[in-house]
Structure formats: C-alpha cells, structure tokens
Amino acid sequence: MTTAYTGEVTPGGPAAVRELRDLTITKVSVGPMDNNAYLLRCRADGSRVLIDAANDAGALLALVGDGGLASVVTTHRHPDHWQALSQVVRRTGAASLAHAEDAPQIPVTTGTLRDGDTVPVGACTVEVIHVVGHTPGSIVLAYRDPAGTAHLFTGDSLFPGGPGRRGTGEISPA
Template sequence: MPYQGDVTVGGAPEVRELAALVITKIAVGPMDNNAYLLRCRATGTQVLIDAANEAPRLLELIGPAGLAAVVTTHRHMDHWVALEEVVATTGAASLAHPADAAELPVVTGTVDEGDLVPVGDCRLEVIHLVGHTPGSVALLYRDPAGIAHLFTGDSLFPGGVGNTRGDKDDFASLIDDVEHKLFDRLPDETWFYPGHGKDSTLGAERPSVPQWRARGW
C-alpha cells in the first residue's frame, strides 16, 4: 500500500520511502500523538521528531541503529513524555527552540529559525512559528528528488492552525507565521505531517486560509 499517513494508537507504523530519507510515522497514546522517525539511507543516521509517549514502542522502532537526536516541536507535555527515557537510553541529543526549552525535562542544544538539523546526509530546516507556544517549530525537508516534506507539530493541521486558547494575539501571530513562512514560501505539493491525526498537503489547505483567519481560530 502507498503511504497515506493514517496511523492509530497501538497500530502499525506507516513508512514512506524517499530517495535519500525514510520517514516512519507512529501514533502513541493516550492523546493520539504522532512521532516521526527519520533515517538517512546513505548513513543509517536516525532523528526522532517528538518523543511523545510510549517510550518502549519508540525505542523498539529506533532499534539497534541508534538515534542521533530528538527534536521536540514545542513545550506541551504530550509531545515529550518519553523524551527523558529515549535520550537516556540512546544517548541522543535533545533539541528544541530556546523559547520552549526550559519547559522540557532534558535539552542538550537549541535550534532557531533557519538552522539546519542533520539527518546523516539529509538536512531539516527549522521554521519558527510563534503562537501555539512561543517556541513552536516546524521542520522542512526539501527532497532533491521529489516534493518538500514539512513536519508541523501542533502549528498546522488539516483544517486549521493549532490551538491558541482564544488568545487573539497568539492567533494573529500563528496565522501570520503559518501563512507567510509556510504557504507563501512552499508549493502546493508540499506534504505536511502534523503532531496529531492525518497528514495533508499545503495545496489542499491553501484555499481555506482566509476562512481560518476570518473565523479567528
């Protein structure tokens, strides 16, 4: 079956094989979070996006190849419950934006707008999106042989931007960042992988952005 990005807690992960990078998506409970394991084909180097929960399942997924780093997309606890155990077991670096780093149990380095996170021979560009939290980040992989792949944490979902808890300033910041840093920069075929639920493309969501802005959430 071709990759669809449809995973369930307790179910099998889905694997997307690109020319240089392998993306494995898994759902963990109890809050149905997505975690993404990225592996460089050339070097075998692995990076995990969000050690959300269920550390034993994540460690099984990582396997004997080890882990170079965990990137936490933002400070909310449901995205880092397994972080301490995964880092302690694998010796991986723990990376987050400085604005959210103090809220995490372990951080060994920080990343900011425009930084590049290596996954072996591949690179993830850090995009800072302020609003869901002060230090939320998305991670962009530009596949030289295909489309762009964007890991959005809880800043962008199919159907809207992340929750800003009714704060108008936070919403304005987030919708501005998502529109200008993602939709204005990246093409329609860009596939994005959110922190919960199913994936989508920027093209599928683009027509709705004015509606999201008008409704205020």
C-alpha cells in the first residue's frame, strides 16, 4: 500500500518520497537543527542532485547510495546548511554549487550560480531564483513539473514558525 506524500520528516526518521512523472524527490531531515535535505533523481537516467548537505554525512551518503551524484546545491551560506558538504563532495566527486554572493563562505564550492541559471538533473532542470534577505546569496530552486505544479526548494527563506513569521501565522512584511 502506498502512503500519501505529506512531506513530514524528522531527524533520523524515514524519508518522504514524492514520485513525479520525470523526477523523484526524496526529503530527509538531519539533526541537530532539523534541517531538510532533498535528493532529486531524474527518472529517465538516474542522475541525482542533492540540495543542502546540511549535516549527517553518513545519512546523506546512504540516501545518495551507489547511483552517484552530479552536484550539491547549497541554498545559502549559514553553516547549518553545509556541515556535511565537504564529506559528501569528497566521497561522491559531485560539483558543489552556490550563489556567487554566498560561495566564498561555503567550503569546497566549485561553481557559482546566479538568478535565472539552471541546474541539470539529467533530463530535468531546476531554476535558480535569487532571494536576497536571509543571506545576500540566498537562493530558491524551482522545478516546474511539466505534468503538474511547480515545486520550490526554499532553504531557510520560508519555513513554518521561523524567521519572517508572526505569532498570528502571517508572513511579516519585508
């Protein structure tokens, strides 16, 4: 029996998997700060991209498995989003990508991104959207599912109960 995708994950808990027509999205949470990491896998050729090697290199490398990893994209320069980056890149040989304004503060960055760039995930692509605010080089990645809706990977630019939220649940004005 297949369970419905809820996106709910906890550190050390099971992954949440969303199967789209062309892309599989696997979401995990790594501790100690309950950061989300996402593995995107092209269903046509198996190519993989990891978003935010936040922590727990062992768990992230197990998630990647033997299928290889094309790149790791870091959404912003805060260390809780790249603690496992060096280990993941060293073990997989993946490219390490971040926005040009945050890249100098992120170890092992091998390439920079700007607003409007795309990152290939095999036959699929994700679009880079620069969202200044959380850090000067914060980015959101957008996957526009040709068979459905867009999926946004926001790092810390949006999250429930976090920065930018009031007690009423409204998004605070900029």
